[in-house]
Amino acid sequence: MKESAKSRATFMLLAGLARPLMNVLMAKKWEGMENLPPGGFIAVPNHCTEIDPIVIGHMVYNQKRPPHFLAKTGLFNVPVLGSLLHATKQIPVERSTAGANRSLQVAKEVVDAGGAIIIYPEGTLTRDPDLWPMKGHTGAARLALQTGAPVVPMAHWGAQEVFPRYAKRFHIFPRKTVRVLVGKPVDLSAFREQPLDRATLTAATEVIMAAITELLETLRGEPAPAERWDPAVHKQSKHGRFIQGGSPDAGEGEDGK
Numbered sequence: 001m002k003e004s005a006k007s008r009a010t011f012m013l014l015a016g017l018a019r020p021l022m023n024v025l026m027a028k029k030w031e032g033m034e035n036l037p038p039g040g041f042i043a044v045p046n047h048c049t050e051i052d053p054i055v056i057g058h059m060v061y062n063q064k065r066p067p068h069f070l071a072k073t074g075l076f077n078v079p080v081l082g083s084l085l086h087a088t089k090q091i092p093v094e095r096s097t098a099g100a101n102r103s104l105q106v107a108k109e110v111v112d113a114g115g116a117i118i119i120y121p122e123g124t125l126t127r128d129p130d131l132w133p134m135k136g137h138t139g140a141a142r143l144a145l146q147t148g149a150p151v152v153p154m155a156h157w158g159a160q161e162v163f164p165r166y167a168k169r170f171h172i173f174p175r176k177t178v179r180v181l182v183g184k185p186v187d188l189s190a191f192r193e194q195p196l197d198r199a200t201l202t203a204a205t206e207v208i209m210a211a212i213t214e215l216l217e218t219l220r221g222e223p224a225p226a227e228r229w230d231p232a233v234h235k236q237s238k239h240g241r242f243i244q245g246g247s248p249d250a251g252e253g254e255d256g257k
Helices: 005-025 052-062 073-077 081-087 097-112 139-147 198-220
Strands: 026-031 041-045 067-072 091-093 116-118 151-157 176-182
Touching (some): 005 026, 005 052, 005 081, 026 052, 041 052, 041 198, 052 151, 052 176, 073 081, 073 091, 097 116, 097 139, 139 151, 139 198, 151 198
Parallel strands (some): 026 176, 041 116, 041 151, 067 091, 067 116
Antiparallel strands (some): 151 176
């Protein structure tokens, strides 16, 4: 899937608006850019605040790789936003099996054509109280094993100070620095010849989540909890916002994939 002239023009317009704003809101420090493959790849970042896609999209676009996100279907029906998502070839994700398969097929076309797909394996903002990566979903692993595309782990830290999880306003002063660390592609060779069943995808997903967590440990300078946060164990919804204590906030929609 090559970028159309309309897609490139829309990306340029959005970048012209977003990059100056991001530079005002926060300082940035990007590390590990040499780990980005020359061809198509799947980027898998941690997810701790609503502005994460802008942070990661900014970094990826600055490396001359237009970012394509898997985003919830409802966003494509929002006036103006939906038009921008369609124009930049973002990928709608449905919860149904058929819809999810269609989404993965489009994503496969993007990486096969050398594009960059950004998937949040956690599926929504982390439920972990200390913002460590929680248990992941298997979509990124499935796409990687179906396409053979490299999976590039990424971690960022600092954006949550600019816009805390579920916040209503930005915290601009004092000016914060947002760091992004890109790791080497995750080695999934042990799963390539295995059947794409739940056991294989779950094990591959854990390898991916471990790589993301290790990068975040480097950025934070502290070890992650020994056990990854599992919303099901804590009786939390898998998608959507939640109030501290575990109950879902019925007034809010789901976030991410």
